[in-house]
Amino acid sequence: MSQTLSRPKVQPWSQSSVASVRPLILASVLPAVFAALVGLLANLDFSVALLVIFVPLQALAAGFVGFKTYGKRGLKDAVLIFVTIFFSMMVMVLLTSVLVSVAVAGFSAMSPQFLSQNNVYVSPTTSLEYGGVGHAILGTLLIVILTTIAAVPLGIAMAVFLTQSNAKHKGIVRTVTQALSGLPSVVSGLFILAIMGFVGIERSGLTGALALFPLMLPTVARVAEESLRLVPSDLRLAALALGAPNYKAFFQVILPAAKSGIITALLLGLARIIGETAPLILTINANNSTNLNPFAEGIATLPTYIYGFLSSGYSTSQARAWGAALVLLLLVALLFGAARIMTRQKSLKTKSTKKAK
């Protein structure tokens, strides 16, 4: 009978001694200190000190320590690890600064009334205590939902055609889809505008949704296609061998297996359209009042609201624009968070039952 041991506190592969840690500390502190000193003495710009002095020096130091410990192979490892960490941190800083600057600039406009009220009787100089983006939040949701209702089922249907059928002309469909996913949004807006003039339809939320549709469809189709392609063909064969008709094999076996990928497709599609401004400026009447009917009259969205207030030079209107940008970011975060929770439920269930054993 074998004995049960307690798990060691330090794993054999992560043992460290003072002797092995000292050069590591030196190699990670010295370049920074040196770069800071040179930078201060020579009065260099921060970015110059960082990129011209610190980065090469730190790569060199990391490489030296790696070489001392593991030889040539250690040198390459250490340099690559440093480069990876440094540049991913740069990107993190960049993205975080975007979020932080929007949050800081938009914070002054934030208030319950800013989220709920509409923009009637608000001029560019009106105090921030009056008016808000309530109408634009509703407008954004209405237009995005309209587009999603049309684009997601059709996009998934295209993905199904591209992955499950044996049709001959799939190549053409795939090429066109890929070409369309690079469509400049303003072109899509102009296209719908031209059709509106030709057929004689008035601007409304619906025409805005129509202009967003060609942008969302290819994104959804491509991502959904990739996720359906990842479902092993074994599963489809297993379902068919159990006497399933094709449609049941798809809906009950293949689609559930690709669920998280399909939700990613939906999210990327949403991300593609929710911040679009140009096609909407061309196809909707961005108004100031609340309009719950997307099929008639003017309707505003957050991006058109931002565009409208940013282009007038007053500080209060700029604050409104930043506030609306923050609301848009939060809205996106909310939608993404909700979708992620929806996809995670299944795997959580597996984990909890495993633990219960």
Added chain:
Amino acid sequence: MTNSTPSASTLSAEDISVWFGERQVLSNVNLVFPANQVTALIGPSGCGKSTFLRTLNRMHELIPGAGLAGSVLLDGVDIYAPEVSPVDVRINIGMVFQKPNPFPTMSIRENILSGLKLSGRKTANADELVETSLRRASIWNEVKDRLNDQALSLSGGQQQRLCIARSLAMDPKVLLMDEPCSALDPGSTRRIEETIEELSESMTVVIVTHNMQQAQRVSHQTAFFLADENTPGGVVEFGSTEQVFNTPVDPRTNDYVNGHFG
């Protein structure tokens, strides 16, 4: 679903020839699988055993470029007749694949019931069906306390027995098995072999295997397939397992079953 004992059927393949595109891979296979008998299909890799097995429940036609001549009769009815639906064929002739392929999004219980759901049938007593099927595949004791766990939480051998149980829940008349033990440890293999023996009491079994001992242990009759280079494969010898292994007529069979080639 009724609880009557499922009736086994006789399956016979007549003059089966198979093509992939323009390339012929099987030529004139004639085999009869009598009711309640276990038939082993043996032969070196690439001789068309698995392909032949797939013609028996119309899975072959799902491969792009597949071609077929000949007929397969289930109790005298041609399963390739125009008025016969492949769905009905597959309900009556179940299949277990080489690699375990439980449905990853379903629990153990849902996997067992998936066949009924997928083929659009109902059962009066789902719990009982789940238990009977799992018992027949001798995996009930290992999973009875975790029927709602994901099927993928099982080990490879358990997953394969789950797939067998899933096929059994359909109450098939014939069960086709394509190297069901090739990825399993000896313990799981032994349990599946015991299962096969019990199954032959209520159904007809056709099993493809590369394991000579397994063929001798589980089967009543054996068919030896062989394909010479660049020629379509075919059956070299077909007879009772005892005869094929102990007194083979064809010298090539003798060489193969004694491990001289292949």
